Amino acid sequence: MQKIVLIRHGESIFNLENRFTGWEDADLSENGYLQAKRAGAILKKNGYNFDAGFTSYLKRSIKTMHFVLEELDHLWIPVEKSWRLNERFYGDLQGMNKDDAIAKYGAEQVQKWRRDPNEYPPAITRDDPRFPGHDLRYQDLTDRELPLTENLSETMDRVLPFWNEAIVNAMRRNQKVIVVAHGNSLRSLIKYIDCLTDEQVTQLEIPTATPWVYELDHGLNQIRHYYLD
Numbered sequence: 001m002q003k004i005v006l007i008r009h010g011e012s013i014f015n016l017e018n019r020f021t022g023w024e025d026a027d028l029s030e031n032g033y034l035q036a037k038r039a040g041a042i043l044k045k046n047g048y049n050f051d052a053g054f055t056s057y058l059k060r061s062i063k064t065m066h067f068v069l070e071e072l073d074h075l076w077i078p079v080e081k082s083w084r085l086n087e088r089f090y091g092d093l094q095g096m097n098k099d100d101a102i103a104k105y106g107a108e109q110v111q112k113w114r115r116d117p118n119e120y121p122p123a124i125t126r127d128d129p130r131f132p133g134h135d136l137r138y139q140d141l142t143d144r145e146l147p148l149t150e151n152l153s154e155t156m157d158r159v160l161p162f163w164n165e166a167i168v169n170a171m172r173r174n175q176k177v178i179v180v181a182h183g184n185s186l187r188s189l190i191k192y193i194d195c196l197t198d199e200q201v202t203q204l205e206i207p208t209a210t211p212w213v214y215e216l217d218h219g220l221n222q223i224r225h226y227y228l229d
C-alpha cells in the first residue's frame with residue numbers, strides 16, 4: 001500500500017481579502033503561514049515522511065510546501081515545480097472581490113463560474129497586464145498553453161499530463177510523494193482520481209492547508225482517502 005498527500009496552500013492575502021486569485025501571485029497571509037506550519041506538524045505527529053514534492057509556480061503553494069517540509073525537517077527533499085499545478089486561470093475575475101463580482105454579475109452566475117466545470121469566467125485580452133505571456137516564468141509555454149480564461153475541465157487537461165508523467169512515475173518508483181497546489185487544480189485532480197461526475201465536483205470544497213491522504217494499492221488504485229486534522 002502506498003500513500004500520497006495532497007495539500008491546498010495556506011490562506012493567501014487574496015483569500016483573506018475575499019478576492020479571486022487564479023494565477024495572480026498572492027503571498028501567504030500570516031494565518032496562511034501558521035496553517036502551513038500546522039499542516040507540517042500534523043504530518044510529523046502522524047509519522048509521515050516524503051521522498052519527493054511537487055508544487056506550482058505560485059508563491060502561496062511554494063511557501064506552503066517550504067513550511068510544511070521545514071516542520072518535518074525535510075527541506076532537503078527534491079521539489080519539482082510546474083505551471084501545470086497552478087490554480088485555475090480565473091480570467092477577468094482575477095483580483096476582483098467576490099462580493100463585488102456578485103453585485104455586478106449576480107450570485108447565480110458567479111457560482112457557476114466558480115463551480116460548474118464547463119463554465120468560462122470572462123476572458124482577459126493579451127494586452128492585459130495579467131496575461132501570463134508577460135511573465136518571465138511562463139516564457140516556455142506555447143501560445144495555446146497561455147490562458148486568457150479557463151474552465152475546470154481545461155485545468156484538468158493541463159494538470160493530468162504532469163500528474164501522469166511526473167507524480168505517478170515517482171510513485172511507481174515507490175517514492176513517498178507530497179503535492180501542494182490550489183483549490184481548483186486539486187479539485188480537477190480529485191475529480192479524475194475519484195471519477196467524480198460534473199455534478200459531484202461542484203460540491204467538492206477543499207480547505208486550506210489540510211493534508212488530504214490517498215491510500216493506493218500496488219496498481220495505484222485508490223483504496224480510501226481522508227483528511228488528517
Ligand SMILES: O=C(O)[C@H](O)COP(=O)(O)O
Nearest residue numbers: 019020021022087114183
Ligand atoms: O483562485 C481563487 O480565487 C481561489 O484559490 C479559489 O477560488 P474559488 O473557491 O472561488 O474557486
